[in-house]
Amino acid sequence: MTIYDIAREAKVSPATVSRVISGSAKVKPEKEKLIRSIMSRNNFHPNAIAQSLIGGQSKIIGLLVADIRNPFYAALSVECEIAAKRADYRVMLRNAFNDDSIEDDSLDMFAEHRAGAIIQIGCRVDDLVGDPAYATHINSLDIPFVSTGTLDGCNMYTYGIDNAACIDIAFEYLRGLGHRRIALFGGRLRVRSTYEKWTRYIYLHGKYGIPINTSYVQESDYDFNGGVECMNRLLALPERPTAVIAISDHAAVGALSAAHKAGLSVPGDISLISHDNTFLTEITTPRLTGIDYDYEKLGGGLVSTAITLINKKEPPREAFIAPTLNIKDSCAKI
Amino acid sequence: MTIYDIAREAKVSPATVSRVISGSAKVKPEKEKLIRSIMSRNNFHPNAIAQSLIGGQSKIIGLLVADIRNPFYAALSVECEIAAKRADYRVMLRNAFNDDSIEDDSLDMFAEHRAGAIIQIGCRVDDLVGDPAYATHINSLDIPFVSTGTLDGCNMYTYGIDNAACIDIAFEYLRGLGHRRIALFGGRLRVRSTYEKWTRYIYLHGKYGIPINTSYVQESDYDFNGGVECMNRLLALPERPTAVIAISDHAAVGALSAAHKAGLSVPGDISLISHDNTFLTEITTPRLTGIDYDYEKLGGGLVSTAITLINKKEPPREAFIAPTLNIKDSCAKI
DNA sequence: ATGAAAGCGCTAACAC
DNA sequence: GTGTTAGCGCTTTCAT
Numbered sequence: 001m002t003i004y005d006i007a008r009e010a011k012v013s014p015a016t017v018s019r020v021i022s023g024s025a026k027v028k029p030e031k032e033k034l035i036r037s038i039m040s041r042n043n044f045h046p047n048a049i050a051q052s053l054i055g056g057q058s059k060i061i062g063l064l065v066a067d068i069r070n071p072f073y074a075a076l077s078v079e080c081e082i083a084a085k086r087a088d089y090r091v092m093l094r095n096a097f098n099d100d101s102i103e104d105d106s107l108d109m110f111a112e113h114r115a116g117a118i119i120q121i122g123c124r125v126d127d128l129v130g131d132p133a134y135a136t137h138i139n140s141l142d143i144p145f146v147s148t149g150t151l152d153g154c155n156m157y158t159y160g161i162d163n164a165a166c167i168d169i170a171f172e173y174l175r176g177l178g179h180r181r182i183a184l185f186g187g188r189l190r191v192r193s194t195y196e197k198w199t200r201y202i203y204l205h206g207k208y209g210i211p212i213n214t215s216y217v218q219e220s221d222y223d224f225n226g227g228v229e230c231m232n233r234l235l236a237l238p239e240r241p242t243a244v245i246a247i248s249d250h251a252a253v254g255a256l257s258a259a260h261k262a263g264l265s266v267p268g269d270i271s272l273i274s275h276d277n278t279f280l281t282e283i284t285t286p287r288l289t290g291i292d293y294d295y296e297k298l299g300g301g302l303v304s305t306a307i308t309l310i311n312k313k314e315p316p317r318e319a320f321i322a323p324t325l326n327i328k329d330s331c332a333k334i
Numbered sequence: 335m336t337i338y339d340i341a342r343e344a345k346v347s348p349a350t351v352s353r354v355i356s357g358s359a360k361v362k363p364e365k366e367k368l369i370r371s372i373m374s375r376n377n378f379h380p381n382a383i384a385q386s387l388i389g390g391q392s393k394i395i396g397l398l399v400a401d402i403r404n405p406f407y408a409a410l411s412v413e414c415e416i417a418a419k420r421a422d423y424r425v426m427l428r429n430a431f432n433d434d435s436i437e438d439d440s441l442d443m444f445a446e447h448r449a450g451a452i453i454q455i456g457c458r459v460d461d462l463v464g465d466p467a468y469a470t471h472i473n474s475l476d477i478p479f480v481s482t483g484t485l486d487g488c489n490m491y492t493y494g495i496d497n498a499a500c501i502d503i504a505f506e507y508l509r510g511l512g513h514r515r516i517a518l519f520g521g522r523l524r525v526r527s528t529y530e531k532w533t534r535y536i537y538l539h540g541k542y543g544i545p546i547n548t549s550y551v552q553e554s555d556y557d558f559n560g561g562v563e564c565m566n567r568l569l570a571l572p573e574r575p576t577a578v579i580a581i582s583d584h585a586a587v588g589a590l591s592a593a594h595k596a597g598l599s600v601p602g603d604i605s606l607i608s609h610d611n612t613f614l615t616e617i618t619t620p621r622l623t624g625i626d627y628d629y630e631k632l633g634g635g636l637v638s639t640a641i642t643l644i645n646k647k648e649p650p651r652e653a654f655i656a657p658t659l660n661i662k663d664s665c666a667k668i
Numbered sequence: 669a670t671g672a673a674a675g676c677g678c679t680a681a682c683a684c
Numbered sequence: 685g686t687g688t689t690a691g692c693g694c695t696t697t698c699a700t
Contacts, residue, residue, distance in 0.1 A: 002693055013671045018695055028669065043474040045445040049392060050693035052383045053676045069412060069613070074403040078429055090443060093427045095412060109424060111379040140377040224617050253617045260619060279403070283558050283587045283614075285594060336677055347687045352679060360685065384677035387692045 001044050010035050021046050052114060061306055062110030062143075063091045066098060066122025071249070071278035076121055076148075079299025087307050089116065096123045100134075107137060117144040117306035125149035125156075128192045144309030146302055149192060150318075157309065159301040162320040163196035166291045169325045170245045170273050171204045178334035179243040179271060180210055185218035185230035185255075186247030194247060201245075216241055220251065227254025235262050242334050243271040249280040252288055256330070267332035277326050286329035297321055335378050344369050355380050386448060395640055396444030396477075397425045400432060400456025405583070405612035410455055410482075413633025421641050423450065430457045438471060451478040451640035459483035459490075462526045478643030480636055483526060484652075491643065493635040496654040497530035500625045503659050504579045504607050505538045512668035513577040513605060514544055519552035519564035519589070520581030528581060535579075550575055554585065561588025569596050576668050577605040583614040586622055590664070601666035611660050620663035631655055 003017040010017070012031055019025045020032045027035075038044075052058040061084050065073040081091045092113065094106040103123050110118050118141070124134045125147040135154035138145050148160040167184075174182050184201045187194035198217060205212045215237055220226035227246060231254065234240055246252035252274035259266050266272050266286060274281060274290030281288035298321055308315040337351040344351070346365055353359045354366045361369075372378075386392035395418050399407040415425045426447065428440040437457050444452050452475070458468045459481040469488035472479050482494040501518075508516050518535045521528035532551060539546045549571055554560035561580060565588065568574055580586035586608035593600050600606050600620060608615060608624030615622035632655055642649040 004693080014693090015672080015695080016670060018693095019670085022695080024695080026669065031669090045442060045475075047387075047448060047693050048446040049383050049386045049448055050676090051695075053381075053387055053678090053693080054695050056676070058383060067412075068402055069405065069408040071403065071405075074408055078401075078403060081427075081429060090426065090428075090447070092424065093415075094424075095415060108379060112382040113424070114381060114383055141379075142377075224613075250617075257617065257619055279558075280617075283584075283591065285591055338677080348678080349680085349688080350686060352677095353686085356679080358679085362685065365685090381677050384692090385679075387677080387694090388679050390692070 001042050002047070006035060006038050006042070006044060009038050056114065057116050057310075058114045059089050060092050060110075060113055060115045061089050061303065062106070062113070062115040062118040063093045064096055064103065064106050064110075064118065064120040064123070065093065066126075067095055068093065071280060072276045073121060075278060075295045076299050079295045080119060080303055081299075082296075083300040083303035087303065089303070089307065098123055100124070100131075103134070104137060107141060111141050111143060115143060116310040117146060119302050119306055120145070120147045120149075121302075122149075125151050126191050126193065127151075128190050128195045130154070144306055146306045146309070148298070148302065157305050157315060158318045158320075159298070159305050160318075160320050161193070161293055161298070162322055163193045164200040165320075166275060166323045167197045167200040167204065167245070169323060170291055171201070173325055173327075174243045174245075174271060174273065174331065175208070177243075177271065177331060181213070181216070181239065181241040182243045182245065183216040183218070183234050183241035184245045184247075185234065186220050186226050186251035187222055188219055197247070213239075213241075222248045223250045224254035224257070227251030227256075228258045229254075231255040231258035232262075235259070235264070241270070243273070243331065246272065246274045249274050249276045249278045249288065249290065252290070253280055253284055256284055256288070267330050271331040271334075273331055281326075281328060284330075289328045289331045290326055291323045292326035293323055294321060335376050336381070340369060340372050340376075340378060343372050390448065391450050391644075392448045393423050394426050394444075394447055394449045395423050395637065396440070396447070396449040396452040397427045398430055398437065398440050398444075398452065398454040398457070399427065400460075401429055402427065405614060406610045407455060409612060409629045410633050413629045414453060414637055415633075416630075417634040417637035421637065423637070423641065432457055434458065434465075434468075437468070441471060441475060445475050445477060449477060450644040451480060453636050453640055454479070454481045454483075455636075456483075459485050460525050460527065461485075462524050462529045464488070478640055480640045480643070482632070482636065491639050491649060492652045492654075493632070493639050494652075494654050495527070495627055495632070496656055497527045498534040499654075500609060500657045501531050501534040501538065501579070503657060504625055505535070507659055507661075508577045508579075508605060508607065508665065509542070511577075511605065511665060515547070515550070515573065515575040516577045516579065517550040517552070517568050517575035518579045518581075519550075519568065520554050520560050520585035521556055522553055531581070547573075547575075556582045557584045558588035558591070561585030561590075562592045563588075565589040565592035566596075569593070569598070575604070577607070577665065580606065580608045580624075583608050583610045583612045583622065583624065586624070587614055587618055590618055590622070601664050605665040605668075607665055615660075615662060618664075623662045623665045624660055625657045626660035627657055628655060 003014045007014045096103040126149045130151040145156040218230040274288045277292035305315045337348045340351045341348045430437040460483045464486040479490040552564040608622045611626035639649045
């Protein structure tokens, strides 16, 4: 079933059928009605492939994420999909699993499908020190590239989160509750967002003249076990912190578990504040207070930046959304 | 950059370039080497759109899930993507969010992209009583349709989970631990998998001559709050169960939380067994014993069924993988 | 308002 | 082994 079949049945030219599909030009109402009825009677679906072949570009946005099983990426991907749909674009999702070769391969796959734009969330765009080869690869594609992160030497656009502000909010909140011995843990310094948070953490200590206890800053994986390990290390300290900022919900849940196992009450004995506000914060006891993002705005911003570029307009090179504090039950006055 | 440009530069015909891209026929090695070098020097990516236009079909498998933020769907989607990639297919993911109109729209979108097959996990293929209109819609597409569920009147293939076996395993395990007052909760009877589990639960009571306490079977949402509510209802019973089978990890976490809030120990006072074995089972205290699925096999089976159909072969109409028991810390001898 | 026809980038059948 | 050529289904000038 093609527009030729429809045209023959409606006794019009294929061009006329095309016009009613795309609405690109006026067609006599009675003809249009006839054509539409023939199309629906035959379950006709215009061939997006043929349509794309003409423009040299498909209405697909390639979405490359680190791992959709991580609730943060899942939440953000969903918002990207919704935003894309609103603009009549579809999302082609790929997981990179922190495997460079999958990441490269995904880029090529998007290129082969002539994606209008590529959005990447996680993996090499998160590195503090970017991989030049990856930047070159991206540049060679000549496809608009948007990310929550950045990559030096890459012609790209960033729509991300204000990481320093995350720490500002968490720190000020804890400080307002009377905390002075505040730890920050989880994550890797080679990840830019984490690096920026750590930097801000140090800056704030300087600002308020609080001495820095280097043991209060701990590196780890971003997951449950990372949180467990960090918390155990902190609890073993001679002078343990009264409050803890975790780099992710997942790590925070691990930290909470470790604290409970050590017989401590949260927030009675130690306050805990998290990042990402995924559903995990709702299923723990106590529920986790944490830094929240407007996922809809973030996903919408990524997509609209991408679509602006597809339309040959110039969006801002960088934009950062402001995080907010979502107060639940895991922090208390000291 | 097209194969024509490559051909001109290599002084061969476009067909020869096509041959080296697809490997569909022998090409003199020196020519092939030259062509490949020209392609890579120019970052040439063969146009998948043009390729698809010929076959009338793309190498895309449409994957329709209820909600990727649910860890069960995320785990399964990932396996589908990996399996598809291995067969040189790409996955186009769509979330339906239990919204019928999005579900229908997604189907049409897949059809427009000439997806080779559609895999659906969740939503209307899970209903005990199928929606005939949806079946008609699927049938009209004339695209191979594979699902973990089923839909009456629909020309489709099922690759799912043996739900009765889930209950067999859980029930036998608890029975072996000495439990006789076993509750089953969560989920909705209008969902086929849940219905099958409930049915099996009742059958097993008959088999062992255990009287059924109708209050021990509770309907609810599949999420955290559903679990909380069910557990609270069970705990309010004059004779409360000694063990509980939750319909999902999410609900189990809620149940655990409710039990703790009521001052009960799990598994000391009450045993808890879950379904799905997502990462949630690892982040609770105690870690949750539960029914596990071989996600890789399930995702692989869905995809290979789809690809078999794409290749005009006939896979089994129905296949069900056997669940297993993953023993952790939430069940104890009575 | 509508039709005719060229062409998007590629593959496959056919010829040599 | 390799070139020629006819489409795949659609959009889009260019006429009318």
